[in-house]
Amino acid sequence: MKKRLIVDIDGVIADIYGQFRKFELEDFGTNQDYSEITGKLEEEAFVNGEIYMATKGFFRNASVIPGSVEALKKLNKTHDLFIVSAATKFPNSMAEKQEWLLENFPFITWQQIVFCGTKEIVKGDIMIDDHFKNLDKFYGQTILFSQPHNLNRVENGHNRVANWDEISQLLL
Amino acid sequence: MKKRLIVDIDGVIADIYGQFRKFELEDFGTNQDYSEITGKLEEEAFVNGEIYMATKGFFRNASVIPGSVEALKKLNKTHDLFIVSAATKFPNSMAEKQEWLLENFPFITWQQIVFCGTKEIVKGDIMIDDHFKNLDKFYGQTILFSQPHNLNRVENGHNRVANWDEISQLLL
Incomplete structure (x- = not known):
């Protein structure tokens, strides 16, 4: 049976800092x-960050993080892939994120998408995320995607990666 | 520790048949x-059902299923409550459903809401749903909420309830 892989959107496949x-x-x-x-x-680094995230177009027009499309296309075959995004804080972001996702990752179906408030609710074998709050509560294998907000922190048992090539080396 | 209770929207707290x-x-x-x-x-009973569900306002203007507000207000204290709705098939429904939810169940927060394609991804202790496809794959306690589409089917191990009073009797 394929392992279930849970992949975050913001800061992992979508360039939110950009x-x-x-x-x-x-x-x-x-x-x-x-x-x-x-x-x-993020909320310390960008004083209006919360306002930006609630603005129409913020998520829809994000750039794709390099290498994520090619890697996920392969991982979608080898793993039971789900894209899980904390999004219910900004309800209008959900349709935008899904549109962005289906445009940039056309091999991902609506059945593989989850929008939630907290990721404690999902179950799987591997989680890729840039936030400790999500990884710390996950009981499977955890991969920490480097982003400015997590760079100075110790890994706390999570496997830190700097880019999608490193994820491919780990999982493919 | 409180048991995690996963409650469906359509056909359980929202009157979709209406x-x-x-x-x-x-x-x-x-x-x-x-x-x-x-x-x-549902798709056999209502020939244009899929079109209706994709129509703006379909979910936003649904009636609340009787007794669900009072019961969930109590269950929100005794259980770790999550509202989980299969919604990514109709991306525009998500903001609508959340707005409907927060209006009619103001004690539920965005942290407790999940929109997904398949409910296989969520983990919890108890699931209340009107669809066998969701309950059959859940490994915890399962409560089948009676709706016309499931009325003629044998329960397949699920606990059938006709209304929210019966749920309260079971769980409170």
Whole structure:
């Protein structure tokens, strides 16, 4: 039986930092260096982050994180793949995220998509996520996707990866 | 530790048959008797059912199933309650369903809401649902909420209930 693989959207396959920076550039005319925001939670790094996330188009127009399409296309065959995104805090983001997902990852079906408030509710064998709050409560294999907000933290038993090539090496 | 209770929306707390019949009345000027549709799957009973479900307002304007608000208010204290709805087939339904939910069940938070394609992905102790496809794959306690489409079928090990009073008697 295939192992069930649970993959996050924001910060793992969708470049949310890119969107935060784009929106901040429009707001303030400036861009923070990644060095300035390393180790800060997203809501600390981007003062209007919550407003941006509630803005139409924020999720719909995010860039795809390099390598994620090719890797997930393969993992979709070898694993029981689910895309699980914490999204109910911003209810209008769900249709947007799904549209984005089906456009950029056309091999993923609606049956494989989950939107939730907390990821404690899902069961699976492997979880790829950039947030400790999700990985810490998961009882299977955990893969921590590096993002500025988690870079300064010790891994707490999770397997840290810097990119999708490293995930492919681990799982394929 | 509280038991995790997973409750369906359509046909368990939202009166979806009422909506199908209302839409059909508008379409054809007639209403099928419940006796005519008993034992038929929803898609067999209502020829335009899929179109209705994809129509704006279908979920937003559903009536609440009697007794569900009072029972869930109590169960929300005694159990680790999650509302889990198969909804990704109709992406625009998600924001609608959440709005409906927060209006009619204001004690439920966004953290307790899950939208998915298949309920195989969620883990919990008790599931209340009107569909065998969801209950049959759940490894915990299963409660079958009677609806016309499931009335003629044997329970297959699930505990059948006719209304929310019976659920309260079972769980409270």
